[in-house]
Amino acid sequence: MILLISSLLHPPYHLQTSPVLTTHLYSRLFENHSELITLFTKFRQLRTRDEQAESLELAEHATMVMNSIDEGIKAMDNVDFFFGLLHQIGASHRKIPGFKKEYFWKIEHPFLEAVRLTLGDRYTDNMDNIYRITIKFLIETVVRGYELAESKEPNDNEKKAINSEEGNSSSKTDKGS
Numbered sequence: 001m002i003l004l005i006s007s008l009l010h011p012p013y014h015l016q017t018s019p020v021l022t023t024h025l026y027s028r029l030f031e032n033h034s035e036l037i038t039l040f041t042k043f044r045q046l047r048t049r050d051e052q053a054e055s056l057e058l059a060e061h062a063t064m065v066m067n068s069i070d071e072g073i074k075a076m077d078n079v080d081f082f083f084g085l086l087h088q089i090g091a092s093h094r095k096i097p098g099f100k101k102e103y104f105w106k107i108e109h110p111f112l113e114a115v116r117l118t119l120g121d122r123y124t125d126n127m128d129n130i131y132r133i134t135i136k137f138l139i140e141t142v143v144r145g146y147e148l149a150e151s152k153e154p155n156d157n158e159k160k161a162i163n164s165e166e167g168n169s170s171s172k173t174d175k176g177s
Helices: 002-008 019-032 034-039 049-054 056-077 079-095 101-122 125-152 156-176
Strands: none
Touching: 019 034, 019 049, 019 056, 019 101, 034 101, 056 079, 056 125, 079 101, 079 125, 101 125
16 A cells, blocks of 8 residues: 555655645644644634734644655655654644544645645646545554554553552651651
8 A cells, every 4th residue: 555655656746845735734724623723832822814824833833744744655665664753743642732633634635625726737536536545544644653652651540540659659658757
């Protein structure tokens, strides 16, 4: 699957990250899913489309995300690097309070729309199929990274047991003094 997608996305079909693509992607993402912007403390104040479009910080973040997608596509020939990169991206989202793995899927349609606008006449039905398969595979892999990180974290019962043990050891220390 990876090699097939990789071979299909070599130039002229390989998509380079562009400001138009990035701006459109995030504009659509936050327009259609305004709840997502509230997950990012430094972007919460950006309520309108104009504020989002003018934010340099948001543009930098959007470019970083698109570069990650682009790097993931380019790395499909190196399977270990590809999975490592995308799993790391998924795992890093565990640190964002309130983030849910389902949110990754919300980028699918804005991404496809941005690619269509960027490629213009080169965006054929065949290209649409290729990019649909590609973005789904990328998102599935990122979600898997999120899930792997989630499975390594202690669950609520384990956290309670750890906190209880810490409380018991500190009360034993207090009694001993």
